[in-house]
Amino acid sequence: MKLARSALLLAGLAGALLLAPPARAQAQALDRAGLVQELCGDAGAMGRAGATLAATAAAGSDEDRAWAAPLARAAIDRKLGCDETGAVLEEGGLDAVTRTPRAATGTPRAPLLSLRNRPVFELGDAAFALRGAPDPARRAAALKTLERRPALIPERLLDRAAEAETDAGLKEQIDTLAQTAALNAADPAARIRAIGRVAENPSRRALTRISALARDPAYEANPEFRAAVDAATARIERGIAIGDALATLYNGLSFASILFMAAIGLAIIFGLMGVINLAQGELIMIGAYVTWLVQQGLRAVAPGLLDWYLILAIPVAFLVTAAIGIALEASLLRHLYKRPLMSLLATWAVSLFLMNLVRVVFGTQNLQFETPFYVTGGVPVIGDFIFTWNRMFAIAFAALTLALTWALVRRTPFGLNIRAVTQNRDMAACIGIPTRRVDMMAFGLGSGLAGLAGLALSPIYSVNPQMGQNFIIDAFMVVVLGGVGTIAGTVVAALGIGQINVLIEPLWGAVAAKVIVLLMIIAFLQWRPEGLFAVKGRRK
Amino acid sequence: MSRIGPTSPIVLLIGLIILVAMAMAGLAGTEFALSRYLANAIGQLAAFAVLAISLDLIWGYLGILSLGHGLFFALGGYLMAMYLLKHSFEITATVPDFLQFMGWKDFPFYWAGFEFFPYALAVAVVVTLLVSGIFGYVSFRSRVGGVYFAIITQALVYVAMLLMFRNDTGFGGNNGMTGFTVLFGWPMGTSGMITALAVASLLVLAWVLLGCRWLVGSRFGALMLATRDDETRLRTMGYETLRLKLIVWCLSALIAMLAGMLYVPQVGIINPRVLSPELSLEIAVWVAIGGRGHLVGAVIGALLVNAVKFWLSSAAPEIWPFILSGLIVLVVLVFPNGLMDIAKFKFVRPMGAKRLAADLGESRP
Amino acid sequence: MSLTALLVDGVTVRFGSFRALDDLSLAIDYGEVRAIIGPNGAGKTTLLDVISGITRPKQGRVLFDGATDLTEISEAAIARAGLRRKFQKPSVFKGLSVRRHIAIGADVGFRARLDAPALEDRIDEVLEIVGLADQAGRLAGELSHGQKQWLEIGMVLASDPKVLMLDEPVAGLTDEETERTAALVRALRRPDRAIVVVEHDMDFVERIADRVTVLHEGRTLFEGSMAHVRADAAVVDVYLGR
Ligand SMILES: Nc1ncnc2c1ncn2[C@@H]1O[C@H](COP(=O)(O)OP(=O)(O)OP(=O)(O)O)[C@@H](O)[C@H]1O
């Protein structure tokens, strides 16, 4: 019984919605005298006048708007004096219609807005303010007023306001409100159009808004509306899914970039000398610290260039870590090539030393980095995926490093020497390649690349004396997986490990990701013990 | 097969260890008894020496460097801690901190039975054999060795550490397990208990030394050295080196586990930090400093490094890392066979350091 | 016992795109000493690698005694089946005494199976044969190059193998030592044993070999007696020279 009645009611309502003429039809030319007369009329007339005012704010000509704007305010403030000949605006003593100075005749009556009419006038006033007020603060306040009653906002008002708006933040808010308003509009066709427009920019917020419409009465009553809502929901969900997938890929790519940067130096050194440099993590850390020192230096000497410290630090970080690497090679590792396991211990000693040295000199706290404009913010792409510049920086940096390293190894005499010594040290020595020098320079190169890795990750990760430890084991795994001393192997392995980590993390957590990656690597080694891109050497 | 005379270092060392153990046991309770601190330190050092032997067995004699031996040490330690907590709970009914911390009413189901020491010991043995057996099998089967093996074991112990840092595993998480009050029905923390634990550790050390000496002196030991020097050669002589390596690897893991079981009741706590890659690397440093491939060297290395560390960690903890790294560099560059070099340089083989290193037969991967 | 000890059947080994052995087939009989010669890189060592299980071929099989496919069993199993090999580069265990080497060669297993006196006798016998009796207690790492070569031969002999493979046994030896090696190889020849020798020293090959196989670029270039080899134009072209 009750159900039937409410169904009937709903049907009636829907019918009324469909049949009702467009409530705020474009006022071709404003009947100014009629409007003023209505303003002075009874509550019903005043209501109509309020609606006309709002419609004018939305669609009226510029003159009409300029003319009508004071009326809404005056009605709210009861500064409108009605008399026999019409009405007078008390402020300035102007005739309400002609805007020529005149005094009121007799005792003017200031009409009182009814409880129902008041919001209509407030809305109209805000509408005028949003489009006309020169002060952004006033426009923002007007927008707040409009937000309270999205259903009453005249259709084209917000679009026009957005077009003219000069403040970017405000403009975005207006757009958002426009969508909400359109979604809640009385005209079903407008609502459906609005639904379509919201679905064009899928995000979790858009999804909440659209899915809220599934509880709207119109969803049950109007099949067209329902179809639109369902289609939009599906579209937004797809968009979100794509966005999430892209975001995962993007995060994976940026993590892979860092891994690659950390591992490429290791891989070159390992391929060349069979030495795993356990101090590579600390060289990364030193790269980050050098970057910080460059920043501090610029702050003191040339504050104007502060924003460019990340770029200016590139050669410094590379050279400092490369010099440390060369010193290490010459003093320590040179004596250990025939004893790779001992070189593990030796490089660990170096790692311990460097970490504690930095701890003593700089303390254990995280360093503070400026965020230059080119690594700030990002571009929203689809769904909730934002193409952030700090990650892009790391990716681009890694790509550039990859290109340069590749060119260096493949296209220069030094690279040729590295490859020769990697493949057959004795033969290389026989044909006159100075293998010791090559070792030293290559160690410098590998260490310098670690320094660059430190620079690249300083905008993303926290920088402290222990930071090297966080990457180094993943970097080892990249080298193991990629195979000895191949750039291609390092790239593929870094991408694989980076992506798998990022894929698993949201499902089972970071620890599980590490466990699974390790197990996968061990399993993989069953199949290819030499890694992905092994250069098979021969026994004896 | 090889004979050992009564004055060979290993006999002297075992004799000394047993002598100290007997003296400690005999003097307990008298005015000549060692201070609790010293007795406890001796006990811990003995546990570390056992741990060093376990690594020397595979590194020095088999040429396989594990940078993850802390894993097995921690396994023994954690399972011992489980026994201690459960046992203490049975007697004193105090609920361990970590259960309260997690808001759990009762022990997780896998703690069942841990109040019985034989069960705890059996679980420790089985789990150690399983972990070392599976990991060893897959690694050795695919012929992963050298530096590869070293860094994969390091990753293994690192991942285990991350796992144990989680609080929801039921093993104490971040804070680990502590608050042991009773061992085999006796209250812990008394001088008697401290001395007893130290003596037990010393005796286990003597026993492990003896057993390992027998092993490396046997034909099997010769095959271990042969595997270290040239595994392919040995395989083409008809020996399944995979089996041999697996046996020694698992044995080594068991010894490390044993060390962990001795260690935990003496320090009174276990937490994930024993799984940090640094500790596992440090074990390798003890062995390197003492001299790889010499059981006596491993023991002396462990004792020496840890004694200095004990002393410094109260006197000047911040300079310890610098001293340790300096020691490593010194050993690696100047005394590739650790303390054994110092002895050999003088008395036995006046050879260059390089030649000695070559003799130890580490080859490029 | 079939007459054919080893049947190499269509074996191909690739390293990348390079074929070290290219569809190679050959048969080695019991009772013969077979020399395999050829220029550097011809694939001689690779062939021994395949037979001893160190390298697995892409294609083909190696039948031992007409029954066992050696490409399917482990190196250790191959050795236990009675195939032993001396490597091109002397491979000894630096940390073990000479005596221990022979013991390891004479008896397979983690625990000795021969009873002690029998084993000791065997070791003494082998040491005598390879002339290292007075070095028995020394560590292998301390031996000279020639002594290492002999030690490895002794290790391989000690097991009394059915198939004996020697990769360049006289490389780096003096003339006198080469002479002794030749005599040893001839003495080891038995009806139930096949001996495969890879060598570059043609005089040595001439003295020991019953038949000679010439490999070139992974294929058989020629097979026959040494006299015929010397006469063959193709072999002279690619290997022996004029
Ligand atoms: N593991 C490997 N990886 C790549 N190439 C290899 C490998 N093993 C052998 N080769 C190549 O295969 C070819 C054959 O090598 P092999 O050692 O069998 O020659 P050989 O006849 O024994 O030569 P030599 O007389 O110099 O000993 C050579 O060109 C060698 O470089």
Ligand SMILES: [Mg+2]
């Ligand atoms: Mg060869």
